[in-house]
Amino acid sequence: MKKIICVVTGGQIGDMEFFRSKLSELNPSEIICADSGARHLYPLGIIPDVIIGDMDSLSQEMQNYFDGKGSRFVRYPEAKDETDTQLALEYACDLAPEKIYVFGAFGSRIDHVTANISLLLLGAKRGIPVTLVDEWCEAFVVSQKFAIAGKIGQTISLLPLSDKVTGITLEGFEYPLENGVMEIGKPYGISNRLTATKSIISVMTGHLLVIRYFSVEDLP
Structure with a gap:
């Protein structure tokens, strides 16, 4: 059985039913929350294994609740260089899982979203696949060769x-490509579409961000 870890951050989780069902489907060996990410689990009755961060945005009431349910707290000072999500992801990587899924990484704070996307490199450089996911899409990094099992027409x-x-x-x-080059500031890879149920992305050098939308017809 694959060792999968789920990290839940304090960002936006729009569709709670998707969140609940995806967690159930993944059946992670551990759930790690970045500070107020724990509040997303509270209404579902799910207890995280670890809550990590400065606890500046998780109410004392919820801290007491999860403490009483056996969650482990790893506390950091508010004045620090790392985001709580970075700390949670580093903690997850140290457990050497085969894959990490991050929930709550998207939302209206473009600075936080950009920071979370940059954290995909943390996993890539350690050889651990990390995927940011919500009900609309998933985002991950390809650094070698990767096969996507998807639906024809997905963006x-x-x-x-x-x-x-x-x-x-x-x-x-x-829009196929052979031995192409992509550089920051030239975003010509936006809005391609799958024409097969199994598509291949190959990369020789560098790290390529892949964003796949699940719906064929509706985009956010």
Whole structure:
């Protein structure tokens, strides 16, 4: 059985039923919350294994509740360089899972969303696949060769997370590519589409951000 860890951050979780069912489907070996991410679990009656951060946005009432249910708290001072999500992701990576899913990484705070996307590199550099996910889409990094099992017509956007990503080959896409290059500031990989149920992304050097939307017809 794969060792999967789920990290829940304090960002937006729009569809709680999707959140609940996805957690059930993944059946993670551990759930780690970044500070107020724990509040998303409270109405579902799910108890996180670890709550990590400065606890500046998780009410004392909820802290007492989860403490009484056996959650472990890893506390940091408010004045720190790392975000709570970074601390939670680093903690998860130290457990050497096969994959990490992060919930609550998106929302209206564009600075937090951008920071969370940049944290995908933390997993990539340690060889641990990390996926940010909500009811609309998933975001992850490809650094070598990756097969996407999807639906024909799904929208896929590709953006460089390195200054330059080289040797990009796309198979099973509306706009295929062979040995292409993507650079920051030239976002021509936006809004491609799958033309096969199994599509291939290959990268020679660099880190490529992949954003896949689940719905074929509706986009947020």
